Amino acid sequence: MGKQNFLLVIWIFLVLSGHGQKASKNIMLVLGSDKREILQKRIAVAIKLYQSTPIDKIIVSGGCAAHASTICEATEMKALLEENGISGEKIYKEENSKTTAQNYVFSRALADESGQRIIQPGDRLFVVSDHWHAIAVAARFRKYDQVDARFFIEGDLDPPAGAPLDYVGIFNKITDNRAFIVRSTWPTPLGVFYLDKEQHLLFLDRVYQLDGSGHPPKVSSLQDLFVELPPTWEGQIDAVIEDTKGKQLHLIRGLELQSRHLPSQRIAGYRALQQWVQGLPGNVYHVDAGFIAADLLYLFSGDAVYIARKQDDQYHVQKSLLMKEWINAFPYGWANGDISAATYDPDSQQVCLFKNRETLTFHLKNTGHATLAPLKLEWVELTTNN
Numbered sequence: 001m002g003k004q005n006f007l008l009v010i011w012i013f014l015v016l017s018g019h020g021q022k023a024s025k026n027i028m029l030v031l032g033s034d035k036r037e038i039l040q041k042r043i044a045v046a047i048k049l050y051q052s053t054p055i056d057k058i059i060v061s062g063g064c065a066a067h068a069s070t071i072c073e074a075t076e077m078k079a080l081l082e083e084n085g086i087s088g089e090k091i092y093k094e095e096n097s098k099t100t101a102q103n104y105v106f107s108r109a110l111a112d113e114s115g116q117r118i119i120q121p122g123d124r125l126f127v128v129s130d131h132w133h134a135i136a137v138a139a140r141f142r143k144y145d146q147v148d149a150r151f152f153i154e155g156d157l158d159p160p161a162g163a164p165l166d167y168v169g170i171f172n173k174i175t176d177n178r179a180f181i182v183r184s185t186w187p188t189p190l191g192v193f194y195l196d197k198e199q200h201l202l203f204l205d206r207v208y209q210l211d212g213s214g215h216p217p218k219v220s221s222l223q224d225l226f227v228e229l230p231p232t233w234e235g236q237i238d239a240v241i242e243d244t245k246g247k248q249l250h251l252i253r254g255l256e257l258q259s260r261h262l263p264s265q266r267i268a269g270y271r272a273l274q275q276w277v278q279g280l281p282g283n284v285y286h287v288d289a290g291f292i293a294a295d296l297l298y299l300f301s302g303d304a305v306y307i308a309r310k311q312d313d314q315y316h317v318q319k320s321l322l323m324k325e326w327i328n329a330f331p332y333g334w335a336n337g338d339i340s341a342a343t344y345d346p347d348s349q350q351v352c353l354f355k356n357r358e359t360l361t362f363h364l365k366n367t368g369h370a371t372l373a374p375l376k377l378e379w380v381e382l383t384t385n386n
Contacts, residue, residue, distance in 0.1 A: 032062020
């Protein structure tokens with residue numbers, strides 16, 4: 001057999017055997033509850049599934065203080081699973097969601113320790129609960145995320161009269177998945193910045209502009225606001241950092257930085273995040289938010305804040321703190337961090353952090369006192385006329 005034919009045979013064998021292709025996983029997604037007794041029932045259902053089916057990874061989904069509760073759902077579920085002999089290395093906590101729709105939104109984006117999304121196309125996903133809401137969540141995953149999603153329900157609930165199988169319209173109400181994500185977390189901006197004295201709030205696929213007059217906000221698409229935005233960046237921006245002194249706006253997607261001139265919004269250049277911020281630990285795979293105060297950059301990732309000092313055109317990390325160490329009055333309902341946006345006012349030295357429909361405001365030099373408030377913003381549809 002000639003060399004070329006031999007190599008062709010090997011290639012065909014590898015393709016047919018699936019060698020080199022990423023293996024699909026069996027993933028369990030356990031939906032939380034703000035009531036401890038219901039939470040325990042759902043974990044019992046999860047354990048029954050785990051004992052009968054090979055499971056590679058488990059996501060426990062539920063935030064802290066949902067509906068004014070006193071529990072952190074994901075933390076309690078993880079502890080219950082571990083008490084029943086399941087390795088904590090398999091369990092990933094999603095601690096942002098406060099509703100069933102948010103269980104879907106935040107779980108689909110949850111990443112593992114390598115920065116990769118846990119739920120990938122082709123995976124088999126078991127959505128676990130004692131409630132029929134698992135049906136709609138599984139259906140949405142199956143339709144929009146290319147996974148083999150199943151629901152696994154066991155319980156003794158009596159449905160109220162007229163209760164729809166599609167719980168709160170999770171599957172059928174909004175068919176555009178980006179619009180569904182924005183609506184389910186509304187209003188939770190992914191970035192907040194100022195242009196021409198107008199406040200801009202960035203959401204997944206749209207930007208709200210507020211002029212401070214009390215008039216309804218103007219809404220535009222990302223492409224309309226950000227000139228020459230690459231298609232791969234649309235709907236993928238993780239953080240926006242405004243540099244008023246340097247007259248630049250920095251957009252971050254994953255570990256890539258895009259800098260833009262202000263006020264023209266023209267692209268100044270691209271570089272790796274680690275080239276802009278020296279000394280970030282290797283386990284930082286994403287940035288949630290950030291702001292610049294004088295020559296210091298505050299960068300937020302997960303449960304930590306990294307404080308870096310500017311030298312020439314780079315920042316060098318000076319120290320890192322857990323969010324709860326940095327802000328003594330960190331809200332219980334915000335779990336350990338995972339904020340969505342941050343702003344800084346150099347005149348008042350006020351910092352404002354954003355997370356899941358709320359804001360936390362404090363003085364940069366006095367992080368022991370902070371004010372938590374709901375974020376209120378009128379919903380305006382994004383249309384081609386805006």
